Amino acid sequence: MSDRISRRDALARLASSFAAAAAAGAGCARRTGGEGEASLWFAYGGKNREVLLSLVDRFHAEQRIHRIHAVYQGDYFEALAKLRTAIAARAAPALTHVVGEVVPYLERAGVLSALDQFGKERKFDLVPELGQERSFVGGADRPLVALPFNRSTPIAYYNREIFERLGLGPPKTWTELVETSRAATVRAADGSVTRYGFACPVDWWFWVALVGQAGGTVIEADGTPSLGGEAGVRALALWQRLVHEERTMKPPPGRDYNAWQATNTDFLAGRVAMIWTSTAFLRYLETNARFPVVAAPLPADVKKSVPTGGTMFVMPRGAPEREQEAAFSFLQWMMEPRQANEWATRTGYMPVSRPGLRALEESGFYREHPNDRVAIDQLADAFAWPWAPALFRIQREAVQPRLEEAVLGRRDARETLEEARRAAREP
Structure with missing residues (x-):
């Protein structure tokens, strides 16, 4: 069974298991852990895992009341499938x-769990676009159930040596993206491409950015999954043109995060001059590149637009009160400027504390690290996701696999999105 199919099957089972867990009520018994202890499941390895575990260790060193047991659960989608199983088993x-x-x-x-149950006086001074408040339409009007953790936006990175040699700058419009990609592409005598001008994972996140830039939205104000309408078609057609007609965008191999890693690898190896990926990879790219890496905002079409991404902290219902208090104490500590800034500056994710962001500005951090500043400035162009329970299903089941089919298989963009809309409207 393919990775994509297994994940889609797991996601299809989410509804029934979550509903069963909710019906079981909040009084589920805890499986392990003593008083003041809580489990934290996390979903990444490498440098990010190292940084998180170091923060957990410091939390323990700074207080003796609570302990956090951090457990790795695979990538985001593997962790979500395990969470489904754990909730159904009353072991979340x-x-x-x-x-x-x-x-x-x-x-x-x-x-x-509603996080404001722990006391209205426990306020968080968060960067609004990264918290529940503005990450979602009407997010401030709903019970607080999520706090920002590793938050990011799509961003462009380019090889400064190549761009300076060619006299190029980062593209600011779709037209410039086409022209710049063409200028940075190198072909052999037989016409084969030895260096692509551009690469981007064929992923929902980047397509949603393109849809917004073309003036569309994925889900309308009345809840209809329009998938951007004509803007969605234009977004998909742009990728198809760059891959098949211009032959300046490298067809991304692999699926999900394998495609993201392949894009990063091609960039670091000099096989691609410019990529779109996440702010999350900033430190990784800067550290491993043998050339100067420069970050730039995504280009605009009729307007500038980027989605926010990454993950949010949540507390599943059912843990005993002492474990909930330990978990919330850690959450509150992680939202403080010192920890939020350490997480951001060591990984490339975005600082979620507003006082912390001011501290970085005042310290001169962004003067010394201008690449970090790009993502912060780009928040001015961030849009709020719809508070739509079907949003994740639409992403994973209706849209994502069809994007890959349309770009890599050159399927008609309009026909592809019409089929995706029908799938999105299924109950």
């Missing part, structure tokens, strides 16, 4: 993090 962790698009679904299923 006290704390975990999930991709932002799934938060409305989990809240509707009734399996998340």
Whole structure:
């Protein structure tokens, strides 16, 4: 069974298991852990895992009341499938993090604890665009169930040596993207491409950015999944043109995060001059590139537009009160400027504390690290996701596999999105 099919099957089972868990109520017994202890499930390895575990260790060193047991659960989608199973078995962790698009679904299923139950006086001075408040339409009007963790936006990176040699600058419009990609592409005598001008994972996140830039939205104000209408078609057609007609965008191999890693690898190896990926890879690219890496905002079509991404901390219902208190204490500590800034500056994710962001500005951090500043400035162009329980299903089942088919298989863009709309409207 392919990775894509297995994940889609797992996601299809989410509804029934979450509903069953919600019906079981909040009084589920805890499986392991002593008083003041709580489990944290997390979903990444490498440098990010190292940084998180170091923060957990410091949390323990700075206080003796609570302990957090951090447990790796695979990538985002593997962790979500395990969370489904754990909730059904009444064995969910006290704390975990999930991709932002799934938060409305989990809240509707009734399996998340409201974080404001721990006291209205415990306020968080968060960067609004990264918290629940502005990450979602009407997010401030709903019970607080999610706090920002590893938050990011799509961003462009380019090889400064190549761009300076060619006299190029980062493209600011779709037209310039086409022209710049063409200028940075190198072909052999037989016409084969030895260096592509551009690469981007064929992923929902980047397509949604293109849809917004073309003036569309994925889900309309009345809840209709329009998938951008004509803007969605234009977004998909742009990728098809760059891959097949211009032959300046490298066809991305692999699926999901394998495609993201392949894009990064091609960039670092000099096989691609410019890529779109996440702010999350900033430190990785800067550290491993043998050339100067420069970050730039995504280009505009009729307007500038980027989605926010990454994950949000959530507390599944059912843990005993002492474990909930331990989990929330850690959450509150992680939102403080010092920890939020350490996480951001060591990984490339975005600082979620507003006082922390001011501290970085005042310290001169962004003067010394201008690439970090790009993502912060790009938040001015961020849009709010709809608070739609079907959003994650639409992403994973209706849209994502069809994007890959359309771009790599050169399927008609309009026909592809019409089929995706029909799938999105299924109950």
